Amino acid sequence: TVTDFDGNFTLSGVEIGSTLTFSYIGYVTQEITISSNTQLIVKLEDDIAKLDEVVVIGYGTQTKKEITGAVSVVGPETIEKLKPTRIEQALQGQVAGVNITTNSGSPGAGSTISIRGVSTNGDSRPLILVDGNVVEDLSVINPSDIQSINILKDATAGIYGVRAANGVILITTKTGRKSMPLTIEYNAWGGFQQTTRKIPVLNATEYAVIVNEAYAAAGSTPPFSDLSSLGIGTDWQDEVFESAPVFNHNITFRGGGEKSSYSYSSSLLSQDGIVGGKKSNFTRFTNAATYNLDFLDNFKFKSGLTLTRTKKNNLPESTLGSVLFNALNMDPTKSVRDSNGEFTLANGLGAEVVNPLAQIANTFNRNKVMKLNGFAGLSYNFLDHFTAEANIQFNYSEVDTYRYDPEDFYGTGKVFNTFTSEVFEGFDIFRDYTFDGFIKYENTFNDDHKLNVLLGTSVFKTTGVFSGRIGRDFRDNSPTSARVDLALDQEDIFEERGSNPKFDGRLLSYFARLQYDYKGRYLLSAVIRRDGSTRFGPGNKFGYFPSGSLGWVISDEEFMGNNNFFDLLKLRASYGILGNDRIGDYRFVSLLTGEGTYFFGGNDAEDEVFGKATGGIANPQIKWEKQKTIDIGVDMRILNNKVNITADYFNRRTEDLLVSPQVSGLLGTGAAPVVNAGIVENKGFEFAIGYSDTIGEEFKFNINYNITGIKNEVVSVSGEGEFLEGGGFGISQPEISRMEAGFPLGYFVGYQTDGVFQTQDEVNNAAVTNVATQPGDLKFVDQNGDGVIDLDDRVNLGNPLPDATMGLNISFDYKKFDFSAYAFASVGNDIVRNYERNQQLVNKPIWYLDRWTGPSSTNAAPRQTIGTSPNTLFSDFYVEDGSFIRLQNVQLGYTFSNDNEGSFFDQFRLYVSANNLFTLTEYRGYDPTAGTGAPIGGGIDQGIYPSASTFLLGINVKF
Amino acid sequence: ExxxxxxxxxxxxxxxxxxxxxxxxxxxxxxxxxxxxxxxxxxxxxxxxxxxxxxxxxxxxxxxxxxxxxxxxxxxxxxxxxxxxxxxxxxxxxxxxxxxxxxxxxxxxxxxxxxxxxxxxxxxxxxxxxxxxxxxxxxxxxxxxxxxxxxxxxxxxxxxxxxxxxLPYIQNETGRVTKGAAQGLLGRVYLYQDKFAEAADVLEDLINNGPHRLLTSDEYPNMFERDWENNIESVFEIQYSDVDGGSYDCFQCLEGNYTTFFNGPRDFIDSTGKFDAGYSFNIPTQEAVDAFEPGDLRFETTILDIEQYIADNPGSSYDANAGYEQTGYFNRKYIARKGDLDIADAALTNPDNYRAIRYADVLLMAAEALNRGGISDTRAQNYLNQVRNRAMLPSVSTTGTNLTNDIYKERRVELFGEGHRFFDLVRTGRAAQAIxxxxxxxxxxxxxxxxxxxxxxxxxxxxxxx
Incomplete structure (x- = not known):
């Protein structure tokens, strides 16, 4: 029998002495022997082990005990604790094998998620599904709507075949339960953010000393004659950083009737930037509703609808010429504004460095996204063992882009000077839908043989249409009149150029899965999936992706008989081949997408003619990239389920890698063709341990630690001795990041230094570059001993991939207090310092105070000169260890629980929380966690926008 | 689609x-x-x-x-x-x-x-x-x-x-290839192979039957200005425009001529509002500047002597310390002028056309072919002297190898800054001694x-x- 909502039940005809079994998901099953025919009160206990916890594995669920793949789960508690503004923040350091690189600390900025290493130089993002819906942009999701995040890390993700190669993240949103009274939950938090770091740069006097020295070294007249009046000057970083507010409101209604359940939630987040304040504000407004109804006991309906609006204001960030780059390089003797109250011009600082405050004032960029997505599904159970399910999911989004460049002048010859104001208005629409249909058969034979078979099909279609208009020349230079339709000169960029504003891609898949277990002890699962992608040409469209996994619950074996040590001991193994089609559309056919514009009859707009030329270089032979993944893991619980250990070894080998290598110039300038060439291997281990216990009645605690070690190696790329390059350094220097056989993906290649030349004799006796070298210059190692320093002397100087990442969570509850702390760390990742502009009059980091000034002065930093020197060439002088430990969250809460019936609220919790409290690192730049995440060219820091530290006060109220 | x-x-x-x-x-x-x-x-x-x-x-x-x-x-x-x-x-x-x-x-x-x-x-x-x-x-x-x-x-x-x-000599739209362009280029191609008779034939056909002429001495200083693009002396001209923006990510996508900005003086402020600043590439050497004869009308149009210019135009300035290998001279034919839209990136979007084949070049090529081919030094002198006289320089009356050298000398100064010099030196075997x-x-x-x-x-x- 089942109980009613309040837990009441009646059983008749139960004989004295018989045993009743009471079970409920998430609680320890209890057996009670009936001794008398009276009222029975049964109190179930929380099952700490949660072995029956349901885990979503794709087109179905399994209990934790049954799982044979490497699956990690992040529950709602974690998300509640961290208050992430984006979901990625809830994954960082929480789950073994998942690494997050923050692209920028600016509000609403994205992150790069990699699961078990970087396996491709292309798109290495995992597949992310929210309630079955493919989601590419996580910024639109309200983290507090999330019930759980399941991460499929090994070949068992193969049920998703296509695009599952980089792992799958399954996000389930919260919904109501049947027979649940209306619960209202209101959460609010707010606080402020500030920068975690300023890079120490020279003050005005120090700057003038160094600049004078650099001029003198080159035989030029030192520009500063009177140093005494300069003082400290302007601290440009102080000028651009500010303390910025952030707040979030979230209200949720949940409940259910006898046959239905529902939920609705709404949230509003607003976050200003620590650079630029409102000019980099991110605002998100979400509405999510779900409704589930059982028409019949065996015929069920589920649905959900989400409407999200986001708005993000953007400032130039994380590149050469970004606001922070300018703040670092700007002359400290200059004031923010001149005597007329105008922004000071940055004359003499090269073409890129401008007054960062003028830049903020003149930037008007914003992106608005309106996204509507939803799902609906029916399931029908028939003939006892069969269930048929059909689901449809859709995404519709409108991306509205606005960019206004007013007329502005930052100084002579600046690349950012705008002489004709221009507005760009873009409006892009993206649509996609996924249809899944499948039939499941579930049966148990002779109590011992449990069989589960799934057959299904999935169709995915994505389309989009872009529009963009440019307007130039406005009657005045004010932002209010800066609209394309008010411009004297208007242009529709797609229409005028005859370029195609649409895209269209499709996938068609069939899949089958068999799961079998014998006595819950021997577990087996096999998946085969056939995928067809429109990204491949005739003959190569379809790929077959098989995977299989085995599990052995040793602790249930009879030979373990009286073992009291292991509450659970399970061995798992999986192997499979997964596919990847993440390349551009139609790269197998040559399309007329090339640029070919010329002028006949004059140079004016009306003389412009747009021709047709072939675009990207086509390769008709391209086919599926294949990833072969082995995983061997062990799960155990010991000491009465108090300690929980999971360990995995994995080897992911990506073959037929879809790369865009350099190709012969005979093929022209079209985008490089996509070819299947290359092998990348990611080998590693994951280890997670959790310990939770209760001491006395009132003190509960929980400690979780995880560590992941990954060794990444490129086994081959294209032809012999070839490599792919990326990642700029300085101005027009050779690219410094490579994908090359025998090295980690994206390693840095440059000169190794051996201190600084102290004397002319040393210079005369050493190999040097063809740039004139003097004492005080960096000494490069002549690797091949040929007596000159040239490109052949460049060596591996490190790589941006961490050797190991780890996370530590501690939480405890004492009476009505709760406390949690969470830290994560990365070891062995290198970062290239690329935020110093090599120009006569730009400012410099403070470590140049330790420059070389004469024989035997130092080996720490080279001499200062405005003349030519080889010191600006890329060498290990610019590579730093980016290892770090960050205390990501500390939170202290107090719950005013209410035991009295009929009170206004059921629970009221007040808490204070600090995010990103401090980071221990030797890295001297802003933020060792930040990077572009690019597989080739990642880890190059151009003054990247640091993650803010945040101090919050919040409440949770349940009604 | x-x-x-x-x-x-x-x-x-x-x-x-x-x-x-x-x-x-x-x-x-x-x-x-x-x-x-x-x-x-x-x-x-x-x-x-x-x-x-x-x-x-x-x-x-x-x-x-x-x-x-x-x-x-x-x-x-x-x-x-x-x-x-x-x-x-x-x-x-x-x-x-x-x-x-x-x-x-x-x-x-x-x-x-x-x-x-x-x-x-x-x-x-x-x-x-x-x-x-x-x-x-x-x-x-x-x-x-x-x-x-x-x-x-x-x-x-x-x-x-x-x-x-x-193709016709006159196209309805400027910028289209004409018969004259084809003949001029064919003459140049023959000359590069020392096919002097063929070169002389096709170039003289263009001289005698084509629509082109030299700009007069009065007109000459305007030759490289925007208002004088596609002028009568221009046999083939590459069209650039300022109506589109551009970026360093794709030079081949540019509609503007970035070289003019790259050739300009660093941090140059021109009080007359004529010239834009630049990135100080392509710096004339003193030796090249000295190759101009006194009184050569072309000198001022060809070479920007920045110190002199600043002295002549008070309020102008430039950063003499900025830039590498600076001589104080700039390639005035092809440095960016002000007055264009300067759409981002302003350095890349200059509308200044490149005069790929000028009639003066046609005359000098014809002269060279006639002289070196031993066909007619008289006609060669005539063509050379048309160019010299337009530059306000006296006629020459040399013949044979002396005339050849005079033609070479004239090519250098007439076509200075236009990208011909290197291959002229190579094809005539003079590069090793000059470079x-x-x-x-x-x-x-x-x-x-x-x-x-x-x-x-x-x-x-x-x-x-x-």
Whole structure:
């Protein structure tokens, strides 16, 4: 029998002495022997082990005990604790094998998620599904709507075949339960953010000393004659950083009737930037509703609808010429504004460095996204063992882009000077839908043989249409009149150029899965999936992706008989081949997408003619990239389920890698063709341990630690001795990041230094570059001993991939207090310092105070000169260890629980929380966690926008 | 839907659109003229510092290391010209698909353009893979060998003869290839092969029958100004515009002429509002400046003496300390003028056309062909003196080798800054004595970018000496 909502039940005809079994998901099953025919009160206990916890594995669920793949789960508690503004923040350091690189600390900025290493130089993002819906942009999701995040890390993700190669993240949103009274939950938090770091740069006097020295070294007249009046000057970083507010409101209604359940939630987040304040504000407004109804006991309906609006204001960030780059390089003797109250011009600082405050004032960029997505599904159970399910999911989004460049002048010859104001208005629409249909058969034979078979099909279609208009020349230079339709000169960029504003891609898949277990002890699962992608040409469209996994619950074996040590001991193994089609559309056919514009009859707009030329270089032979993944893991619980250990070894080998290598110039300038060439291997281990216990009645605690070690190696790329390059350094220097056989993906290649030349004799006796070298210059190692320093002397100087990442969570509850702390760390990742502009009059980091000034002065930093020197060439002088430990969250809460019936609220919790409290690192730049995440060219820091530290006060109220 | 390139050419319009795209790559050739000037004894690389744009520094210093041969340098230039040739061959591949009345004109323009691009390839690299009437497909790059330059020249001549025979002297739209352009280029191509009789024939035909003339001495100072683009002296001119923005990510996408900005003085503020600032590349040497005879009308139009200019125009200034290898002189013909839209990036979007073939060049080429071919020193003198007299210089009456040298001297000053000097020195065997670091038997050609040799299967031999 089942109980009613309040837990009441009646059983008749139960004989004295018989045993009743009471079970409920998430609680320890209890057996009670009936001794008398009276009222029975049964109190179930929380099952700490949660072995029956349901885990979503794709087109179905399994209990934790049954799982044979490497699956990690992040529950709602974690998300509640961290208050992430984006979901990625809830994954960082929480789950073994998942690494997050923050692209920028600016509000609403994205992150790069990699699961078990970087396996491709292309798109290495995992597949992310929210309630079955493919989601590419996580910024639109309200983290507090999330019930759980399941991460499929090994070949068992193969049920998703296509695009599952980089792992799958399954996000389930919260919904109501049947027979649940209306619960209202209101959460609010707010606080402020500030920068975690300023890079120490020279003050005005120090700057003038160094600049004078650099001029003198080159035989030029030192520009500063009177140093005494300069003082400290302007601290440009102080000028651009500010303390910025952030707040979030979230209200949720949940409940259910006898046959239905529902939920609705709404949230509003607003976050200003620590650079630029409102000019980099991110605002998100979400509405999510779900409704589930059982028409019949065996015929069920589920649905959900989400409407999200986001708005993000953007400032130039994380590149050469970004606001922070300018703040670092700007002359400290200059004031923010001149005597007329105008922004000071940055004359003499090269073409890129401008007054960062003028830049903020003149930037008007914003992106608005309106996204509507939803799902609906029916399931029908028939003939006892069969269930048929059909689901449809859709995404519709409108991306509205606005960019206004007013007329502005930052100084002579600046690349950012705008002489004709221009507005760009873009409006892009993206649509996609996924249809899944499948039939499941579930049966148990002779109590011992449990069989589960799934057959299904999935169709995915994505389309989009872009529009963009440019307007130039406005009657005045004010932002209010800066609209394309008010411009004297208007242009529709797609229409005028005859370029195609649409895209269209499709996938068609069939899949089958068999799961079998014998006595819950021997577990087996096999998946085969056939995928067809429109990204491949005739003959190569379809790929077959098989995977299989085995599990052995040793602790249930009879030979373990009286073992009291292991509450659970399970061995798992999986192997499979997964596919990847993440390349551009139609790269197998040559399309007329090339640029070919010329002028006949004059140079004016009306003389412009747009021709047709072939675009990207086509390769008709391209086919599926294949990833072969082995995983061997062990799960155990010991000491009465108090300690929980999971360990995995994995080897992911990506073959037929879809790369865009350099190709012969005979093929022209079209985008490089996509070819299947290359092998990348990611080998590693994951280890997670959790310990939770209760001491006395009132003190509960929980400690979780995880560590992941990954060794990444490129086994081959294209032809012999070839490599792919990326990642700029300085101005027009050779690219410094490579994908090359025998090295980690994206390693840095440059000169190794051996201190600084102290004397002319040393210079005369050493190999040097063809740039004139003097004492005080960096000494490069002549690797091949040929007596000159040239490109052949460049060596591996490190790589941006961490050797190991780890996370530590501690939480405890004492009476009505709760406390949690969470830290994560990365070891062995290198970062290239690329935020110093090599120009006569730009400012410099403070470590140049330790420059070389004469024989035997130092080996720490080279001499200062405005003349030519080889010191600006890329060498290990610019590579730093980016290892770090960050205390990501500390939170202290107090719950005013209410035991009295009929009170206004059921629970009221007040808490204070600090995010990103401090980071221990030797890295001297802003933020060792930040990077572009690019597989080739990642880890190059151009003054990247640091993650803010945040101090919050919040409440949770349940009604 | 994007059109499939295999299913195109169904109407005249399709052919015209493909032809526009073939013209487009003329704009990329600015880099060749700028680099060729820097390679010669006329100018130094300059730029911000010794490490700014190493691939241009190396062109100047005759080094051509793998850096100089890589992207941004020789490799990019090689790629551009093959893209350009492929665009022409795309039309040629489908020339028989659809008929329409103007087709001969379309094909004639296409063949001129192919010759123009192939001539650059053969000048810079000698024997080059020659692609004929067919686009190259992925995979083909491993099967194509270098073609002896004689065969490449033969195709160039054929194309230009066809173009000259089938195009009018006057086109309805400026910027279109004309008969005169085809003849002028054909004359130049013959001259590069020392085919003096053929060169003289075609160039004199153009002189006698074409519509072009020299600008007068009064008109001359306007020659390189925007209001005088496509003037009567311009036989072929590459069109640039300021109406579109541009970025450093895609130089071949630019509609503007970036070289003019790169040639300008750093942090230059011109009180007269005429000139824009620049990045201080392509710096005239003192020796080149001294090559002008006193009283030469062309000097002021050709050389910007920045100190003198600032002295003459109070309120003007520039940063003498900024920039590398600065001599105080700039290439005045091709530095950016103010007055354009300066759409982002302003440095890349200058509308200044490049005068690819000027009538003065035609006269000097004709003079050279007549003199060196032993055909007529009288006519050679006449053509040379037309150019000298226009520059307010006295006539010369030399003959034979002396006349040859006078023609060479005149070519240098008349065409200074226009990208001809390096190849003039090479084709006449004078490069080694004129250019520092020039090694005979090696530097007549640039190295095939090493990467290109590798990417084509490593079967091509490198040019001698590299």
């Amino acid at each position: 994007d059109e499939n390139s295999e299913e195109f050419f169904n109407s005249e319009n399709d052919y015209q659109l493909a032809l526009v795209a073939a013209y487009d790559y003329l704009q990329t050739t600015a880099k060749f003229y700028q680099y060729a000037e820097i390679a010669s004894d006329n100018t130094l690389c300059g730029g911000e510092s010794a490490t700014d744009s190493p691939y241009i520094q190396e062109i100047d210093d005759m080094i051509h290391s793998p850096v100089g041969q890589s992207d941004g340098g020789l490799r990019t230039m090689w790629q551009w010209m093959y893209e350009a040739v492929n665009r022409c061959n795309y039309i040629m591949e489908f020339q028989d698909k659809t008929d329409f009345p103007n087709k001969t004109s379309v094909i004639a323009q296409t063949r001129f353009l192919r010759a123009y691009y192939n001539f650059i390839l053969v000048k810079w690299w000698g024997d080059v893979p020659m692609l004929v009437d067919k686009r190259i497909q992925f995979g083909d790059q491993f099967t194509i060998d270098r073609t002896p330059k004689g065969e490449v020249y033969a195709l160039i001549e054929e194309d230009l003869i066809f173009a000259a025979a089938n 520092d670091g020039f090694v005979s038997g090696k530097h007549e050609l640039f190295p095939i970018p090493i990467e290109e040799i590798n990417l084509s299967g490593g079967r091509w031999a490198q040019n001698p000496g590299y």
